[in-house]
Amino acid sequence: MEKKWILEFQNISKSFVGVKALTKVSFRVEEGEVHALLGENGAGKSTLMKILSGAYTRDEGTILLDGKEIQIKNTKESERLGISIIYQELNLIPELSVAENIYLDRQPKKKGRIDWKGMNEAAQKMLESIDMMMDPKVKVSSLSVAQRQMVEIAKAVSLNARLVIMDEPTSALTEGETKKLFQVIESLKKKGITIIYISHRMDEIFKICDSYTILRDGQFISSGSLHDVTIDQIIEDMVGRPLMQVFPEKNNKIGEVILEVRDMNNGKEVKGVSFTLRKGEILGFAGLVGAGRSETLKAVFGADRRAKGEIILNGKKINIRSPKDAIRYGIGFLPEDRKKEGLVVGLSVLDNVVMAKTENAMTKGIFSAKKAKEICTRYIKDLLIKTPSEYQAAKFLSGGNQQKVVLAKWLNSEPQIIVLDEPTRGIDVNAKMEIYNIIVKLAEEGKSIILISSEMQEIIGLCDHVNVMFEGRISGELNREELSQEGIMKFATGGSLE
Amino acid sequence: MKEKGKQIKKQNWNDLAIFFILLVLIIILAIIRPVFLTPNNILNIMRQVSVVAIIGIGMSYVLISAEIDLSVGSLAALAGIAATMALKSGMGMGISMTIAVVITVFCGLLNGAIHTFVKIPSFIVTMGMLNIARGIVLVMTNSYPVTGLPDSFKMLGRGYIGFVPIPVVVMIVCYVIGYFVLKYTKFGRSIYAIGGNIEAAKLSGIPVSRNKVLIHTISGLTAGIAGVVLASRLFSGQPSAGNGLELDAIAACVIGGTSTAGGVGRLWGTLLGALIMGIITNGMNLMNISTNWQLIIQGIIIIVAVGLDRIKSSN
Numbered sequence: 001m002e003k004k005w006i007l008e009f010q011n012i013s014k015s016f017v018g019v020k021a022l023t024k025v026s027f028r029v030e031e032g033e034v035h036a037l038l039g040e041n042g043a044g045k046s047t048l049m050k051i052l053s054g055a056y057t058r059d060e061g062t063i064l065l066d067g068k069e070i071q072i073k074n075t076k077e078s079e080r081l082g083i084s085i086i087y088q089e090l091n092l093i094p095e096l097s098v099a100e101n102i103y104l105d106r107q108p109k110k111k112g113r114i115d116w117k118g119m120n121e122a123a124q125k126m127l128e129s130i131d132m133m134m135d136p137k138v139k140v141s142s143l144s145v146a147q148r149q150m151v152e153i154a155k156a157v158s159l160n161a162r163l164v165i166m167d168e169p170t171s172a173l174t175e176g177e178t179k180k181l182f183q184v185i186e187s188l189k190k191k192g193i194t195i196i197y198i199s200h201r202m203d204e205i206f207k208i209c210d211s212y213t214i215l216r217d218g219q220f221i222s223s224g225s226l227h228d229v230t231i232d233q234i235i236e237d238m239v240g241r242p243l244m245q246v247f248p249e250k251n252n253k254i255g256e257v258i259l260e261v262r263d264m265n266n267g268k269e270v271k272g273v274s275f276t277l278r279k280g281e282i283l284g285f286a287g288l289v290g291a292g293r294s295e296t297l298k299a300v301f302g303a304d305r306r307a308k309g310e311i312i313l314n315g316k317k318i319n320i321r322s323p324k325d326a327i328r329y330g331i332g333f334l335p336e337d338r339k340k341e342g343l344v345v346g347l348s349v350l351d352n353v354v355m356a357k358t359e360n361a362m363t364k365g366i367f368s369a370k371k372a373k374e375i376c377t378r379y380i381k382d383l384l385i386k387t388p389s390e391y392q393a394a395k396f397l398s399g400g401n402q403q404k405v406v407l408a409k410w411l412n413s414e415p416q417i418i419v420l421d422e423p424t425r426g427i428d429v430n431a432k433m434e435i436y437n438i439i440v441k442l443a444e445e446g447k448s449i450i451l452i453s454s455e456m457q458e459i460i461g462l463c464d465h466v467n468v469m470f471e472g473r474i475s476g477e478l479n480r481e482e483l484s485q486e487g488i489m490k491f492a493t494g495g496s497l498e
Numbered sequence: 499m500k501e502k503g504k505q506i507k508k509q510n511w512n513d514l515a516i517f518f519i520l521l522v523l524i525i526i527l528a529i530i531r532p533v534f535l536t537p538n539n540i541l542n543i544m545r546q547v548s549v550v551a552i553i554g555i556g557m558s559y560v561l562i563s564a565e566i567d568l569s570v571g572s573l574a575a576l577a578g579i580a581a582t583m584a585l586k587s588g589m590g591m592g593i594s595m596t597i598a599v600v601i602t603v604f605c606g607l608l609n610g611a612i613h614t615f616v617k618i619p620s621f622i623v624t625m626g627m628l629n630i631a632r633g634i635v636l637v638m639t640n641s642y643p644v645t646g647l648p649d650s651f652k653m654l655g656r657g658y659i660g661f662v663p664i665p666v667v668v669m670i671v672c673y674v675i676g677y678f679v680l681k682y683t684k685f686g687r688s689i690y691a692i693g694g695n696i697e698a699a700k701l702s703g704i705p706v707s708r709n710k711v712l713i714h715t716i717s718g719l720t721a722g723i724a725g726v727v728l729a730s731r732l733f734s735g736q737p738s739a740g741n742g743l744e745l746d747a748i749a750a751c752v753i754g755g756t757s758t759a760g761g762v763g764r765l766w767g768t769l770l771g772a773l774i775m776g777i778i779t780n781g782m783n784l785m786n787i788s789t790n791w792q793l794i795i796q797g798i799i800i801i802v803a804v805g806l807d808r809i810k811s812s813n
Contacts, residue, residue, distance in 0.1 A: 303701055323700060323702065324703040327703040328703075333701060335701055341698050344690070346761040347690055347691065351690065354687075355698075355704070356703055358687055365683070367682040409702065
């Protein structure tokens with residue numbers, strides 16, 4: 001049977017201020033299939049999809065839909081062509097009902113007024129058509145993330161979408177919800193709807209997708225059927241080198257216990273967590289999103305007022321009531337969300353670097369621009385931060401360089417212990433490797449590192465010891481020799497090794 | 499790399515834009531009305547803007563921290579009334595003025611504390627304070643001005659040091675201190691961080707709550723100083739003094755490049771913003787434009803100035 005290509009990209013290029021996001025990307029998607037779009041963060045997947053949805057315009061290249069060239073100038077246009085995107089950050093209005101969200105801006109009308117009854121009934125039908133049982137009259141704000149996603153999908157179906165793009169749809173879902181999503185994807189497939197599926201989770205891709213395309217650094221790398229390829233091949237194509245080389249060799253010496261946390265609780269996400277950290281150790285915290293890893297370490301760092309628990313530092317019981325206390329005791333915390341919690345993006349690199357310990361840039365209580373510049377220049381050199389100057393606003397830096405600025409901020413606070421919460425999220429492969437090198441170097445210098453990461457490879461590649469969390473508790477511990485994806489996954493889903 | 503270099507240059511140009519506007523205004527007015535450029539007129543403008551400019555210091559702090567203070571006009575009136583009533587009751591000059599400023603500092607502290615600890619948006623808290631302070635002024639004075647003050651009280655508002663009006667001296671001193679604190683102290687640096695990203699500031703160990711209270715307190719302080727200067731200039735405690743000053747101060751800040759969204763702003767920008775507004779008012783007076791029309795033109799200028807800034811920065 002001859003293949004029918006629903007979508008074809010030809011030589012798509014796109015640049016942002018100075019950065020080439022896509023370079024002559026070409027590939028095709030067959031009608032009715034689930035096509036995995038793969039690549040590391042920053043590989044250009046989202047940019048490409050935003051071009052398809054009309055949020056960005058391409059610099060060059062052509063897009064063919066059903067073999068015909070299309071021009072997409074805005075999102076309305078792509079909707080009309082039957083293209084719908086389910087974004088990572090969902091695009092629903094929380095205070096409106098499910099039905100209103102599905103029919104936003106195109107509510108069915110009767111005599112010039114909105115036909116509420118008709119709208120609710122139509123929404124109900126849409127939801128049923130993808131096997132979702134949900135009251136269309138409830139507010140979206142009362143729904144779970146998974147349910148909201150279903151509403152988005154129902155909306156796409158109601159728009160007569162022929163091509164649905166899902167951007168990391170399972171990143172915030174539980175296992176049960178993921179199963180449900182897969183059922184819905186199957187039912188969309190039965191309707192003849194084509195799906196482009198963006199995800200990092202290999203197991204999912206092999207379960208639900210038919211074919212794949214891999215992008216790296218904005219370029220097309222490979223494409224094909226998932227039946228003829230192995231996970232290792234895919235990962236190699238994604239990172240651009242064999243797996244082994246990504247993580248540096250470590251020679252850190254693990255010393256005595258430096259930090260002991262006993263029975264940490266916050267009355268919500270954290271339910272009695274105890275662990276120890278040694279000098280020079282890289283201690284991993286693995287687990288699924290929502291397992292309470294960040295919350296646990298935030299509690300230790302004094303960033304959670306509800307937190308209760310014992311903290312023993314160098315054999316002495318200490319009381320940490322605010323991040324300020326934690327910094328004073330030599331603890332640093334690089335938060336998960338760089339833009340929301342890590343950086344003040346409007347301020348310069350320099351201002352960000354000295355933020356956690358401005359004293360270092362002061363002489364006799366007066367801020368010294370010269371001293372601050374010296375500090376900043378040193379970190380720019382040490383951490384290979386690419387910035388035209390110390391005074392560049394952080395928002396103009398790439399993700400990887402922004403993350404290094406946050407890291408510099410914490411190094412400037414002269415910590416003994418650094419908590420790194422998803423330090424490589426959303427940055428490109430090279431910056432990732434540089435950050436791995438920094439982490440290992442810090443450990444070799446005798447600093448203790450706590451690494452929270454959802455990327456299994458990272459945990460396995462870097463950590464000396466790993467605590468796996470599940471529903472607010474440590475469900476298992478693994479030593480370096482015992483580390484494996486399966487072992488971590490078992491604990492992370494609440495099982496045990498036996 | 500090259501592109502990024504361009505961005506930096508563009509930012510510098512943005513900084514200079516306000517000087518440029520000021521210069522153009524001065525040239526235009528000097529051509530139309532030569533009297534504009536006389537030293538007397540210029541000192542006169544500076545004296546007129548000093549009250550707004552002083553309040554603008556506290557307002558800049560507040561706006562940079564991504565908050566707002568609507569109570570400053572009323573607080574200025576409160577300070578004026580407190581100072582004049584204290585004087586009338588026979589207290590000394592220094593003590594009277596101190597009492598006035600202490601009262602507004604306390605009000606600012608209250609603003610900050612309620613906003614921070616009860617977690618009410620500063621917009622609401624200071625709007626409440628705007629009414630409360632004005633109400634207290636009206637109750638205390640029974641809506642009548644406080645007059646019959648000792649002549650020495652005139653000095654602050656109407657006197658000169660050499661050829662420079664004292665309010666201008668006060669303004670300059672306040673700006674020097676305000677600039678220093680904002681640029682060279684840990685507290686000052688933290689204001690930008692708090693306004694730019696409060697979560698990041700908290701996690702960086704900045705005592706956000708304490709500093710926010712302090713920022714509002716400073717706004718109360720500058721409102722108090724401005725209020726005393728104003729009362730001295732009016733040589734009476736006017737219950738309606740300072741009406742709408744909060745809006746003039748906000749206008750000076752935003753024309754000077756401070757963002758109401760927080761995290762961005764410069765003190766000298768506020769000073770220039772206040773001067774621009776003063777020059778425009780003065781120019782319109784010289785051209786015999788009625789005050790009614792002046793209001794309309796001022797409104798348009800605020801929107802255009804900030805609008806231009808936004809268009810530039812979004813490019």
